[in-house]
Amino acid sequence: MLVGAVDGCDCGEPLATLVPDAAVSPASLDWGTVAVGVPDVAEVQIGNRGTGALDVVAVTIEPADAGFRLLAVPTRVQPQRAEVVPVELSAPFPGDYVAVLVIVTDDPDTPEVRVPLRATGGVGRLVVEPEPIDFGVVHEGPGASRVVTLRNDGFDFLSVRGASFVDGAGFVIDTATLPASLGPDESTVLTVTLLPTGAMLDGLAEPLLRDTLRLDASTGPQDVEVQARVNLAPVARAVERDTRQTTVKVGAGTPVFLDGSETFEPEGDDFVFQWSVAERPAGSAAGVVGQGQPTVRMTPDLIGRYVVRLRTTDEYGAFREADVTVLPRDLAVVLSWEPAADAPCRAFDDDACAAMTADERARRCCGQSDLDLHLVAPGGALGDYGSCPVACEDVAFCAEEGDAHVDSCRST
Incomplete structure (x- = not known):
């Protein structure tokens, strides 16, 4: 472009040429290692160091399918100014990505500038x-x-x-x-x-x-x-004291003594005993007596299954548990009855009944009834108890009123 005086004016000023001068930076773009599938944008600046406007003829990427794309392209850069060309990289797979950004302008000296583009799609780690x-x-x-x-x-x-x-x-x-x-x-x-x-x-x-x-x-x-x-925790060992078994059968109201004295600590640490009734019939309030001791007592207050649990814990919190199961006797019957309001026996109070003879009291006073239950073998007669159950030592034990031999006379 030539700039001079208007025709007919002799101003004495020399003619000046306005020339653009392209300056592209950086000379190359290297994204380094990038996340696969995550777009990343870098910028190239087209500057004009000249005195005339710089026209941007074309901006392209070679090859076009190398993973790079142009987000915007300026058309003109004013003197002493710069415009930005944002280039987006999208690496769909791990590996190297290489291309060239080609910038064509009307710079008379350097009409084409080539900017190498490089990136590596990284791998997962x-x-x-x-x-x-x-x-x-x-x-x-x-x-x-x-x-x-x-x-x-x-x-x-x-x-x-x-x-x-x-x-x-x-x-x-x-x-x-x-x-x-x-x-x-x-x-x-x-x-x-x-x-x-x-x-x-x-x-x-x-x-x-x-x-x-x-x-x-x-x-x-x-x-x-x-x-x-x-x-390691203490090795908890709990048994019924007399039979040394982990399962025992007793009648309701009969105390059971649970013994954990065979517990030992393999590493020699101090330990404590903690007993609990882990399972009991609904409505039962049975608990252990002697908490913290190697041997405790528990008395079943209702017919049903009880599980008494021993937990032995060392000074660092390590623990093991052992259970003793308390079952009802093979046959447990609880009878209760209330005389009718107009029953003749209600005419006699406790003092009157106490003054009677035993025979008279049995006939006239309330609460004197009795019920006998007898077990007989199938097809047998009264007094016939059949064969001895498995593990029974003496069939006579089966007829005992007490619980002394209940565990040696039960059917498996």
Whole structure:
């Protein structure tokens, strides 16, 4: 462009040419490693260092299908100004992406500027936190759980299809959150639980459990070491004191003595006894007498099933439990009746009945009735008790009124 004086004017000023001068920056664009499927935008500036306006003839990307696209293209850049060309990268797959941004202007010296474009679509990377998974000391009884975070620290989606333990040392994993698909920076959690027992330590030189948590991920199998040191609980042993059995049959109102004196602590720690009635008939108020002692008493107050539970706990909180089941006698009958309001026996109070002879009292006073129940063998007669039940020592025991031999004379 030439700028001079108007025709007929001799101003003495020289003619000046207004020339554009393109300046493109940066000279290249490198996105580095990017998340797959997540668009990312970078900018190229077209500057004009000249004295005349710079016309932008064309802006293209070669090749057009390389994963880059133009979001906007300026048409003119004024002198000493700059315009922005936003370039969007979308990497649909892991791998390298390469292209060239071609800028064509009316710059007389450099009509075409080529800007290399480069990016790498990254891959997913599974990160486990914490790693390794160290439970520290875990007490038998209460056990312990640890929350494990699975996070995608990479640049592409990954999936975790499942998780399992390699050695079966006793750790348990809750896989309710799997399978999981994780995008970049996304995470999910697993819960690992250990409820240790003495059997888990059989054959080990020290009370240390180790295992390997194997994650089945789309990026490949990934192993995480897991370990825990176990504090064993006292070995609870509870029996009925006299029979030394864990199941006993007694009549309602008969005291039962429960003995836990054979309990021992394998590691020598101090421990305490705690007894409870874990199961009882509806309406029963039976409890233990002698709480905290190795031997306690429980008296069934209703006919039904009772379970007395012993929990032995060491000084660190590790515990085990043992149960004794108290059952009713094989035949237990409770009879109750109330004389009618106009019954003749109501004419005599307690003092009057006490003054009578036994025979007269049995005939005239209330509450003197009796009911005899006799068990006979099928097809037998009164007094025929049939064959002795399994484990019975003496058939005569079956006819006893008391409970002294009830456990040696019951049918299995």
